[in-house]
Structures are given as structure tokens and as C-alpha cells.
Amino acid sequence: PTMEETDREAVATAVQRVAGMLQRPDQLDKVEQYRRREARKKASVEARLKLIMYKDIKHVLTIFVYFKTISFKLFQKNYNSFLQLFSECFNCLVSSLCISIVLFYSFYFVCFVCLFFAFLSVPEIVRETQDLIERGELLQAHRKLMDLECSRDNLMYEQYRMDSKNTHDMNLIHTYFGDMQKLSEELAKQLWMVVQRYLVTVRRDPTLLVSVVRIIDREEKIDRRMLDRKKQTGFIPPGRPKKWKEKMFNILERTVSTRIEGTQADTRESDKMWLVRHLEIIRKYVLDDLLVAKTLLDQCFPPHYDIFNKLLNMYHQALSTRMQELAAEDLEANEIVSLLTWVLNTYKSTEMMGNSELSPEVDVNSLNPLISQNVVDQLLSKYMSTLTSNIIGWLRKALETDKKDWIKETEPEADQDGYYQTTLPAIVFQMFEQNLQVAAQINEDLKTKVLLLCLQQMNSFLTRYKDEAQLYKEDHLKNRQYPQCYVQYMIAVINNCQTFKESIISLKRKYLKMEMEDTLSSSHTNMDATLDIIAKEGCSSLLDEVFMDLEPHLNDLMTKKWLMGSNAVGTICVTVEDYFNDFAKIKKPYKKTMTVEAHRRVVVEYIRAIMLKRISFKNAEERKEGAERMVKEAEQFRFLFKKLAAGSGEDTEGLCDIIKAIAEVIKLTDPSLLYLEVSTLVSKYPDIRDDHIAALLTVRGDASRDMKQTIIETLDQGPSQPNPNYVPIFKEITVPTLTVPKLLK
Helix, strand or coil: CCHHHHHHHHHHHHHHHHHHHCCCHHHHHHHHHHHHHHHHHHHHHHHHHHHHHHHHHHHHHHHHHHHCCCCHHHHHHCHHHHHHHHHHHHHHHHHHCCHHHHHHCHHHHHHHHHHHHHHHCHHHHHHHHHHHHHHCCHHHHHHHHHHHHHHHHHHHHHHHHHCCCCHHHHHHHHHHCHHHHHHHHHHHHHHHHHHHCHHHHHHHCHHHHHHHHHHHHHHHHHHHHHHHHHHHHCCCCCCCCCCHHHHHHHHHHHHHHHHHHCCCCCCCCCCCCHHHHHHHHHHHHHHHHHHHHHHCHHHHCCHHHCHHHHHHHHHHHHHHHHHHHHHHCCCCHHHHHHHHHHHHHHCCCCCCCCCHHHCCCCCHHHCCCCCCHHHHHHHHHHHHHHHHHHHHHHHHHHHHHHHHHHCCCCCCCECCCCCECCCHHHHHHHHHHHHHHHHHHHCHHHHHHHHHHHHHHHHHHHHHHHHHHHHHHHHHHHCCCCCCCHHHHHHHHHHHHHHHHHHHHHHHHHHCCHHHHHHHHHHHHHHHHHHHHHHHHHHHHHHHHHHHHHHHHHCCCCCHHHHCCCCHHHHHHHHHHHHHHHHCCCCHHHHHHHHHHHHHHHHHHHHHHHHCCCCCCCCHHHHHHHHHHHHHHHHHHHHHHHHHCCCCCCCCHHHHHHHHHHHHHHHCCCHHHHHHHHHHHHHHCCCCCHHHHHHHHHHHCCCCHHHHHHHHHHHHHCCCCCCCCCCCCHHHCCCCCCCHHHHHC
């Protein structure tokens, strides 16, 4: 019968039952009582029917579990028998209940039969799905997996609705679908393998990557649907939410981190440039990966995934982590510079994140620092500390190496202009240049700090250089035959001072800003002063060498031998000129100083010879002869030093004129004019002392003690008008006093 006929039959039956209940008038008062009784009967029938259906489903589920151990082919073989069994069950149900109720609840039975056959096909679907996964047909495999999950989830949901506390039956369903969970895990493994190899996959087989993204997107939608249902009913299937999208991004993040960490191919022990290579590989990999992500990967993901920006953040975070790890290592000075240069400059340069092909997606101005300013400051502090130690060590080693050259038996090298030099200034300033160039790669502030450090250490180094040059001189004086090339290497030391001066100026001009000049003025002045002292002492030591050779000839001056025609001055001039052939290798500023000092010392020694009173002229003839000889020798000195000072602008007249002025006093024939002549001498050279005048008058040989006393006393009372340009010379000359034995004699 159709539903319409059943409805009509039910209405007719109801009319008959109501008519039977209302045959007498008094029964109208019991209408409400009859209505409640019929409602209770109806509820009782529905409850019994539900209980029967629930028990049947429970029994069948138990059978399903048992069926898992039975060959599916056995079921197919006895398919008709099973079908007959269900038909008989249905007939029994029809015979035991009224046809209207059976029809009303028939959909339960239909669902029951459909589910039964669906459950029996689960093992076969699992095997098919497994085969699809192994063949790499991931979309089809996922479709079957979704069907299986849908069947399980719907059944568990209905069970939850009927009896949410019945965990036994829930576990029964879960157990039956246990293989399905393994399928999900296996499929996930395949997806994650593809995700891990995203850079290769997107180039070779982008379709596969698209399939993976579609599967993940499907699962995200199912997760959202299940979570919405949980809010409404409290039920959520096992394994939900899967969060495959979140897992995918986690795997991408781990893949990026591994890729960054895996670029270190060397260690410091195997390659001193390990960090430079490591950072360069990172730069290349990151740039290439981001370009692939922008041009290819972005097309394989839905726009709302924002995959490029996600990857950009992952790479930035991975780089930040790696840079912090490197910063925490015990880095050497050059490695600290390499790291900071890369972090502060290379990372945002056009060689990497600032590459035009990444624009406009990548804005370098919006990128956070890879390492904090605090870490940068710590690295810079460590670098400066290490660099200070290194510079001190380098300078000490350079000086020790230079000292070894000083004792060589071969002359030092000469520069392009023929001036002797050693390699010390070149080594020192090449080292400074290298460190300043390195510091300039990081920032201006560090460059300035390194320059200040270099000049500070240079100041200390020059003090040691001065001390070593002094020791070199002292060692030579112990044995003048050693070192063989003492003069030549001392000249090189003097020339190095000029080279140092020029290099300091060049270094400051190149690396120091104009506004910082004042901060270094005192330091620069100190270094210049130290260099001048080294050069001056060097020149002095060389002149000491000259005058030690001249000493025998200087001792012949103003003696009887000298008066009789000794060629002491000629020998002195030849010796000085010979030395100055070597001194020609001294650079101009110091060569001029050397010539002036040699001229001054020759004149001083000559005057000292006069004041030693080795001779006392006996008569006017000897005084005349001696004075003329003095004038002649003064001219020899003048000619020599004029020749040596050619082009230097030195005044060679003034010093020799002192000798001539003394000669005039000695030559004077009229003793009455002696006071006038002496006073003229004193007015020209006001540093002449009384003992000098007394010695000079003694050499004349014709002045009595009273005359000497009178002249000296008169001169003391006279005014003094010194020449402002006069450089005192007599103050260096000591007049020997008469000893007791001499007085007795």
C-alpha cells in the first residue's frame, strides 16, 4: 500500500476507536483521560521500536568486527544467503508490528541494510586507497579516505546522539575503522615529503604540489565543519582537527631552518675562510629560494595562504637564529667583521633582500634586524678588544723583524729616490689600512674607532722604537766594528721617521672626517714629537760616529804641531765629506738638520780647542800666523758646509764668522785696543763668559793678569745688546780650570 492509503487507513482506524470510546454521553467527560492514555500507548510503542532497532544495530556491529577476520570473498560467495536473511528479518518485523508503524520506521531498516553492505566493503577500500598512495595518486587516495572517514564519522555521530556515554560501542566502531587511521598517517607522510622538497617539486612537477595543497585545503574545510558541529552537539570524530595546514607550515619552517644550517661545509680547522664561505652560500641559497617562491611557488597556493610572505618570514627567522648562533661562538676578529658586515650590510643590499627581482614584495626597510643592537655592541666590543691585542702583537713582531735587519751585513734597501729605508713603515701601515678597510665595511663609527686605536697604538709603538734605536746605538758603541752597516741602518731608521709622519697624515686624510680632526690633534702632535726625537737622536748618534773618528785630528788643533803646519783641518773636512756621502741617503728634512748640526759641532769643537789653551803665542808673529791659519781653516769649513748644504738654504757664514772674530782678537797687534776688540766680540756673541775671555787672552800670550782682570771687570759693567737671531754657542764650551799640581808648577 502507498503512504496515502496507509494514512487513510490509519485515519479510519482512529475514527472507529474514537467512536467506540464515545458511545455514551457520560464518556465525554473522560475525553482528556482517553487522550492521555492514547499518547502513553503511542510513546510506549515508539520506545519499543527504537529499542529493537538499537539492539539490532548493536548486534550487527559485533558481527562486523567478526567479519573482519572472514574473507570478503566468502561474503560475496554467500551474498544471496545474507540477503535472504535480511528479508526474513524484515518480514518478521512486519508480522510483529502493524504495517503503518513498519512503514513509518522503514527508513531505519533501509539505512541499516545500506550501512551493512558499506561496512563489509571497508577492507577492500582500504587496500585500494593504500595502492593509490603507493602509486602517488594522492588526490584519488584522499577521496577514498574522505569517504571512509565520512562513513565512520556519521556512524559515530548517530551512536553519540543515541547514547553519548556508551564508550564501548564507540570503541567498537573505532576499532573496526582502525586501518583508516593508518591510511591517513601514510597519506600525510607522502604529503610532507612533497612539502619538504617543495623547491624541487615546484620546478619539476608543480601539479603534484598543487594536488598536495588541494588535499590540505580539503582537510582544513573538514576541520572547520567538524569544529562547528562540535560547538552545536559536543561531538567531534577522533583525529580531528588534523590541522594539516598548520603542520605544513611547521614542516616548511623546519625545512628552511635545516637548509640554512646545512650550508656550513667547513670548519675553522679545515678552512680559515669557513665563515665567509658559509655566509656566501647562505646568501646565494636564500636569494635563489625566494626568487623561486615568488615566480613559481606563489602560483601553486591559494592567495589566502600568502605563501611568499610566510616563507619570507621563515627565512628571516631562520637567518636570525643562525646569526645569533654564530655570534655566540668564539669568533676571531676577522670572523666578527665578516659576520657583522653580512648582517648589517650584505643582508639588505642588492645582492640579497634588496634585489630588484624581489621588489616590491620585499621591503628591506620593514625587515627587522637579524641580531639585536645589544649583540652587535657585544661583538664590536669583543672585536675592538681582540684587535687591540692583535695590533700590539703585530707591531711587536714587526719591530723584532726590523731589528734583525739592523745587524745584517748588507746595506738596507733604498726607495725610488735612493733613500735608505726598511720595510717597517710599509708593514705597519699596510696592517692599519687592512683593518680600516675591513672596519669601513661595517660602519663609519667602527672605522673611526679603529683609526683611533691604530694611532693610539702607534704612539706607544714609537716610544718602543725610540728605545730600540737607542739600544742599537749603545750596542754599537761597545764595539764600533759591529754591526757592519750600522751607519746605513741608522740612516734608514731616521728616514723611517719621515715615512711614518707622511703615512700618519695620509691615513688621517683618508679615513678621518674633518670634524674629528681636533680629537686627534694632541695625539698627532705627540707622535710627531716622538718621531722628531728619534730622528734627532739618530742624527746625533751618526754625528757622534763622525766625531769619534775626528777626535785625533781635533786634538791636533791649536797645538805647536798645528801652528807648524799640521793638516788636521784638511783631514777633518775630508772625513766629514766622506761620511756625508752616506748621509746623502737621509731624507731632506733630516738631512738639512744633519748638515746644520755637523757644521755647528765642527765650529764648537774648533772653538773648544782654542779654549783648552793648548798653545800660548809667544810673540806677534806667532799670533799673526795663528790668526791667519784660523781664518783660512774657517774658510775651509765654510766651503765644505756650503757644498754639503747645497740647495738646503742653510746659512753657512754665521758659524764660521765666530772663528774669524776670535782670530781678530788674537791677531791684534796693539794691546791698547784689546779691550775694544774683546768688547766687539762680546757684543756679537753675548753668551761668552769671563772664563772664555780669560782663556782667549791666555792664548794670545801677551796679556798680564791685571790686564785680563781689568778687561773682564770693564766688560761686566758694559751694556749688552745681543743679536735676536744669534743662537748661543759658547754655553756648550767648558773652559778647564787649573788643577793644584799645575798651580804648584
